[in-house]
Structures are given as structure tokens and as C-alpha cells.
Amino acid sequence: MSFELKEFLGRFRKDSFKNLLKSEQSVLGVDIGSSSIKIVQLRKEKERAILETYGEVFTGPYGGMEIGQPVKLNAGKTAEAIKDVLKEAGAKATVARVAIPLNSSFVKVIQLPVSAEGDLENVITIEARRHVPVPISEVSLDWWVMPKTEKEKEENNKTIEVMLVAIHNDVINTYKDIIAKSGLTAAAYEMEPFGMIRSAIGRGSSTIAVIDFGASSTKMAILDYGIMRESRFISKGSHDLTRALSQSTGVDLARAEELKRRVGLSDLPEHKEIMEVMQPILSYIFHEANASLKNFQSKYKRSVSKIVFTGGGALLKGIASFGVKEFTIEVDLADPFSKTEHPVFLSNVLREIGLSFSVALGLALGEL
Missing domain, CATH: 3.30.1490.300 (Dna Ligase; domain 1)
Structure with missing residues (x-):
């Protein structure tokens, strides 16, 4: 079974898309997040997904905010940001699958x-x-x-x-307006968990949970042999950690972000104060995730065997080990770009940044 519901949101799928593909061999995945917009362009070649380009633009400056800060932009500004990242990445495809936020x-x-x-x-x-x-x-x-x-x-x-x-309907219309202003054609609109799932795990997996750590929120999905049985939206994300560190230490957001990335979830005595600041937020996120795991177990009489972390927030040092302690089961980090063919010299870079591009990549894979 595919990860879509009847070509998920198929009622919004362009009937002429198959004709478009005759001349448009490449497809885009467009993930409009709270703090950045990410795009991935793929091409299908002999049943292989060929990575052609990818890009990210931070949306804060388009709304008068700092880089990395979550911001709510109007359709015009969002389209402007999409055009900029497409130009910067050298993306030529005009057909896209677009994520609809879980919330x-x-x-x-x-x-x-x-x-x-x-x-x-x-x-x-x-x-x-x-x-x-x-x-x-x-x-x-x-x-x-x-x-x-x-x-x-x-x-x-x-x-x-x-x-x-x-x-x-207002959400759908807003996204249609954004995509039209961006000069793209939407092949389909898909709820973001389906994109993250498609890029994070393989076919035939048993009972697995995928947790996507975003900037302003965390999304979770539980899959049972490829079927999404449960999803959850948690209203805390990686930027909440940055903001808490900024307020606690008195440094600006950029410095707090650097501190968060450098120290991570260290258990060294000299980093105790930093951990004490981040602990309540992380505990809340993991408590909510655990509630979903328990609900699934109660309802279906079986347990999740593994959890896969993805999203930009999963780049936090030590988060996988922290997850093992919290959940007491196996925790892995996703490797989304491993599902594509790309130049070998890019492998290390793509492995490092791939977590941030999980939704965009999964969207593009869904159109191949």
C-alpha cells in the first residue's frame, strides 16, 4: 500500500498531470515550514529517483524577523520566498507536490x-x-x-x-494561491506526515513511529505495516529550545541557536545549566509522544518496535540517545537522501542535512 489516501487529497489533483509529465520529467516537493521553505527536485530514471537539486530559504527576513525565527507570511511573501529558493537552487521543474501542515x-x-x-x-x-x-x-x-x-x-x-x-477550504485556497503566485503547477496537496513517512522508512516495515522535530512544532505518526494508524501534533519544537536558551542566558537568538547546536544534549557537568533549560521542553514533547505510543498499544494490543527521528530539530546532538532513555526502545535517525541517487561526493553533506529535507523529499518521491 502506498502512503497516500486514494492519491491523498486526490480531489485536488490535476487531471492533466500525466500529460504534463510527458514534457516535464522532473518534479518538485515543496515544504512550506514555519521558519523556512524547502524544495527538492527529483527525476525518475529506470525506477530510480535521481536527485537533481535541493534548496532552503529562511522565511524570517521576509516578515521582518531574524533568520531561523518562525513567521507567518501572506501568500505574496510566501510565493516570493519560493521563487527565490527555486532560483537559488537552479530548479527548473514546474510541477510540484505541496505539503499541507498537520495542524x-x-x-x-x-x-x-x-x-x-x-x-x-x-x-x-x-x-x-x-x-x-x-x-x-x-x-x-x-x-x-x-x-x-x-x-x-x-x-x-x-x-x-x-x-x-x-x-x-480556506487552507486549500490559500495554498493554491501561493502555488499559483509562485509560477508552479500543483500536482497534488498532501498532508505533511505522509511526506516524512515516505522518506524516513522503507517498505514492509513492521510497527514504527516517525517523529518529525520542526521549528515550532513536532509531528508524530505511527505506522503498522505501512498503514498510518495514528498521528499527533505537538505544539513545541526546536525553536522553543532556542528561545528558552536565549531568555535564560541573555544572549540573542542567533547565539542561543549556536549554543544549542554546539552543546546539544550533553551530560557534562559544565553543561548542566543548559540541559536544565531545555529539559522541560523536551520532557513535554516526549511525554506527548509517549501518550500516543501507549494509546496505540492499548487500542491495537501491540507495541511500536522502533522510532525514527527526522526533521531539522533531530540534528540536535545526542537526541537519539536521549530518545532511547525516554522511550526504552530502539531509536534511529532517518537518512532521507539515501532513497535517491546522487554524486558520491555529496553523500556526507546530504546525510548531515537530510533530516531537514525529509518532508520535501518525501513529497517529490510521491510524484515519481
Whole structure:
């Protein structure tokens, strides 16, 4: 199974995209984050994903803020930043898959009687009114019937699980406006967890959690043999660590960021004060993530076997070891660019920066 829901948000997919690909061999993944915009351009060649270029632009200066600071830009400024990073990276592709932030989406797994499968569209529309916290007329719906294991079929053949997704029409329209102003054509809009999942893990993996440490938030998804069973948005990210260090030490944000990256999660006595500043924020993030792990275990009667960290915040020194202590299970760092073919001399660089590009890369992979 692919990581998409019926070509996820397929209702927003351009019908003519297959024709576009005849002349447009390269595709873009566009990840519009809270503090930067990242793009990855890939080309498919004999079932291989060829990395052509990538780039990142910090959005703070476009909104009168410092580099690295989260900022909310209007459509025009966002499009300006996208144009700049495309130019800087030398990207020539014009067809893109674009990420929709998890916090702009409503995602819930609901249970329905098996009899509902015969009239699922009408049943989903009715059920959505019970679950979606805004009027149904204001959102676009998508859903996917989640497959069961043989054991699950034996234990319960009376109900089905359906992943229900709702995205506010205003959000979709805003992203359409941004992409149009950028001079790009959106092949599809996809919720960001699907991009991070696609780039972070391989096919056929068992029960794995992926945690994406962003600047202003942390996103989590739990996959069970390739099926996303649970997602979670945590309203703390790596910039919260930087801001806390800045306030505690009295240095500016740039110096605090440098301090965070240099020291990381050190257990040396001379770094005790720095750890004491970051500890409450990290504890909150890991506490929320642990709640999802426990909820999954309670619901499905099995445990996550491994956690994969990704996102720019996962570049923090020692975070994998810290994760092992917090979760008491195996923790790995993702290597997104390992899914592409690229010049050997770039391998070390791409391994170092790849965590930041996980969503953008996963989006581009989804279009190949």
C-alpha cells in the first residue's frame, strides 16, 4: 500500500498531470515550514529517483524577523520566498507536490459497521458531521478504509476502520494561491506526515513511529505495516529550545541557536545549566509522544518496535540517545537522501542535512 489516501487529497489533483509529465520529467516537493521553505527536485530514471537539486530559504527576513525565527507570511511573501529558493537552487521543474501542515488538518480514525461499505460516501458525510469540529460545508473531506490483518478479521468482522481527513477550504485556497503566485503547477496537496513517512522508512516495515522535530512544532505518526494508524501534533519544537536558551542566558537568538547546536544534549557537568533549560521542553514533547505510543498499544494490543527521528530539530546532538532513555526502545535517525541517487561526493553533506529535507523529499518521491 502506498502512503497516500486514494492519491491523498486526490480531489485536488490535476487531471492533466500525466500529460504534463510527458514534457516535464522532473518534479518538485515543496515544504512550506514555519521558519523556512524547502524544495527538492527529483527525476525518475529506470525506477530510480535521481536527485537533481535541493534548496532552503529562511522565511524570517521576509516578515521582518531574524533568520531561523518562525513567521507567518501572506501568500505574496510566501510565493516570493519560493521563487527565490527555486532560483537559488537552479530548479527548473514546474510541477510540484505541496505539503499541507498537520495542524491545518483534522485526522481521525473512526469505526463504522461493515454494512456501511455499500454506501460509504453518504455514511462518511453523515459521520463527519459528528466528528469534524467545523461545518462540513467549509471543509474538503477524504477518507480511506483501513485494511485489517487476518487476526483482526477473526476477532472483529462486524466493523471497519476508516481514516477520515478534513481540511478547511480556506487552507486549500490559500495554498493554491501561493502555488499559483509562485509560477508552479500543483500536482497534488498532501498532508505533511505522509511526506516524512515516505522518506524516513522503507517498505514492509513492521510497527514504527516517525517523529518529525520542526521549528515550532513536532509531528508524530505511527505506522503498522505501512498503514498510518495514528498521528499527533505537538505544539513545541526546536525553536522553543532556542528561545528558552536565549531568555535564560541573555544572549540573542542567533547565539542561543549556536549554543544549542554546539552543546546539544550533553551530560557534562559544565553543561548542566543548559540541559536544565531545555529539559522541560523536551520532557513535554516526549511525554506527548509517549501518550500516543501507549494509546496505540492499548487500542491495537501491540507495541511500536522502533522510532525514527527526522526533521531539522533531530540534528540536535545526542537526541537519539536521549530518545532511547525516554522511550526504552530502539531509536534511529532517518537518512532521507539515501532513497535517491546522487554524486558520491555529496553523500556526507546530504546525510548531515537530510533530516531537514525529509518532508520535501518525501513529497517529490510521491510524484515519481
